[in-house]
Amino acid sequence: MSIFDVATTRRGTGSLKWDKRPELQPFWVADMDFLSPPEVIEALHQRVEHGVFGYAVPHDGLVESILCYLDKRHGVSASAEHLVHLGGLVPALSLAGRAFADPGEALLTCTPVYPPFLNVHRDGALELITVPYVLEDAQWVFDWDAMENAVTDSTKLFLLSNPQNPLGRVFSKEEILQLAEFCDRHDLILVSDEIHCDLILEEERTPHFTALQLPEKYAVRTITLLSPSKTYNIAGMGYAYAVIPDKRLRHMFNRKSGHTLAEITCLGYYSAEAAYRHGEPWRRELISYLRTNRDLLTAFCREKLGNVLIPDIEATYLAWLDFRPTGITEPNQFLEKEAALFLSDGRLFGAPGHTRLNFGCSRALLQEAITAMGNALGK
Ligand SMILES: Cc1ncc(COP(=O)(O)O)c(C=O)c1O
Secondary structure, X not given: OOHHHOOXXXXXXXXXXXXXXXXXXXXXXXXXXXXXXXXXXXXXXXXXXXXXXXXXXXXXXHHHHHHHHHHHHHOOOOOHHXXXXXXXXXXXXXXXXXXXXXXXXXXXXXXXXXXXXXXXXXXXXXXXXXXXXXXXXOEEEOOHHHHHHHOOOOEEEEEEEOOOOOOOOOOOHHXXXXXXXXXXXXXXXXXXXXXXXXXXXXXXXXXXXXHHXXXXXXXXXXXXXXXXXXXXXXXXXXXEEEEOOOHHHHHHHHHHOOOXXXXXXXXXXXXXXXXXXXXXXXXXXXXXXXXXXXXXXXXHHHHHOOOOEOOOOOEOOEEEEEOHHHOOOOHXXXXXXXXXXXXXXXXHHOOOOEEEEXXXXXXXXXXXXXXXXXXXXXX
């Protein structure tokens, strides 16, 4: 039995995932049902034990653990001054929009995508331009021609999710280089949200190429957003960071935050440090567990459901299900009503007829969802 098979009760614990619709089994918002690594829990215990919870700063140990992580995992040598500490990545997406575009100017992104990408433009009264990803040889890829046609003179930034939520793609080095070249040619700031980069399910086959590894000349237009939150299941602790090597860009980003961002808590800082310092063996076990969950779900959809399409999931614990061939136009409503399952509605990602299933749960629970989905569709 794996540590990830242990089902910890979350209902009634103030959990967004479990308590929002208690009448349904939750497979929606992107957090996992697993306990965080024991070292993270222990670090939190120790900090809580101290008993004083005043305003916090990113302590040296945290910064050291991040720089070490960037070096060891990504081969990137960053320095402390390149880091901008944040209470979450979504505020950073909004801040980037406001920092690098003026009202009336535009941001560009590709769909389907994590819903805040489609909404943060409102914070800065910006225009939103979207271009759908296209399926090529059973793989979701950028539609370069459509992007060339869509980009305008007033477009100022491109928001990238890599690995991609919800498609589960890990973009290759070539794709990221081509994207950087596209941004360079159109004078766009590239905002690369890489929150899922430690959740790659077969890293030898699809390694992560971080925007931080782009050639030096692109640094003047690149912001990379990272966090240990998804991987170590500490999203509720509220800690993320941006790596912005270019001084001018960093200044523009910081200046625009004004009074819009809340203080980061000491528990956010300490849990992040412990995750990066001690979490790697746990992460490896997690990846192996998620891989089996992915394989189970993929095989079920392809062998038993035939007409619910599932892409090859290279990363994340999120499965993007295309219900359109079933003739079911509202898959979320259907699954709620017929299977008592709560998934994420594809419309929020810019793609009606789709739904996103979070398989970051015990295998037993995933099996229940599979059975319920099979029964509902078999009716
Ligand atoms: C691509 C992506 N970015 C950001 C977030 C959320 O980041 P945060 O909780 O730090 O705001 C998520 C959560 O699912 C995500 O998938």
